[in-house]
Amino acid sequence: MDITVNGQQRTVATTTSLADLLAAMNLNPQRVAVEHNGTILSQADFATTTLGDGDKLEIVSFVGGG
């Protein structure tokens, strides 16, 4: 199935959890925040959040700033 991550399309397996996706992207789940179809998730929910076809994700992390 296809999902959109930060504006880019990505094909993932149908049973993918958000935690799986973050692992596949080499992202530390404790260092990111995720918005799933417009809803901000808590990090504790990453493992139990299953992705569906057409889902939209925004994944953000900290960068230098003033």
Next chain:
Amino acid sequence: MDQLIIANRPFRSRLMVGTGKFASNLEMAETIAASGAEIVTVALRRVNIDDSHDDLLNHIDRDKYLLLPNTSGARDADEAIRLARLARAAGCEPWVKLEVTPDPYYLLPDPIETLKATEVLVKDGFTVLPYINADPVLAKHLQEAGAATVMPLGAPIGTNKGIKTRDNIAIIIEQASVPVVVDAGLGAPSHAAEAMEMGADAVMVNTAISVAGDTRMMAAAFAQAVMAGRQAYLAGLGQEQHQASASSPLTGFLRD
């Protein structure tokens, strides 16, 4: 002991520093250490999917520094609120340096959207430090809305021009019941000292430090300037006079 207190939390340092525009994370880490700052700002951005970069947070000891996420990039209240909540979801304490800057050329803060976002975020449990133009009336409104500080600009972000808003900042300091943090535009340690001499509670610096030839040395210079300015303020500065007033006695000279 002379402490800065924001939302009941004490800080020894009155210099806040940003983490943007450093050549490397190592340089950033060594520079914030040299600054003595206890509050460091960070920004939130989409992760770069195709690039496994060196995570900034690997270099900031969270036991030592309060990580203060900003909402830079937000053009209105809704975007700023969203960024603040994302930062909290990413594991930050619910503190936010609120920045709403619709115009990318001067990056001046939008007063109306900043006030709106402050009201929402305060109700949502955030400690809100809003970045504002040096507008004393707006500062009062924000204070009433529950802002933990006000952060008036000296000059637009990254311009290094110093305190171009001096008279209005003086009024804000005179009227504020929350700490006043002069933010943006401070280009030299003397500018930071000037803000502190005026009675500002703290200053916030990023560009002037991160673009210096030696960022660590510049951070130390700002730290000293902030301390010097604070001490001068506490000591009590002499008043400006129009007419000269001799420092040496005028009597007993070898004349007549």
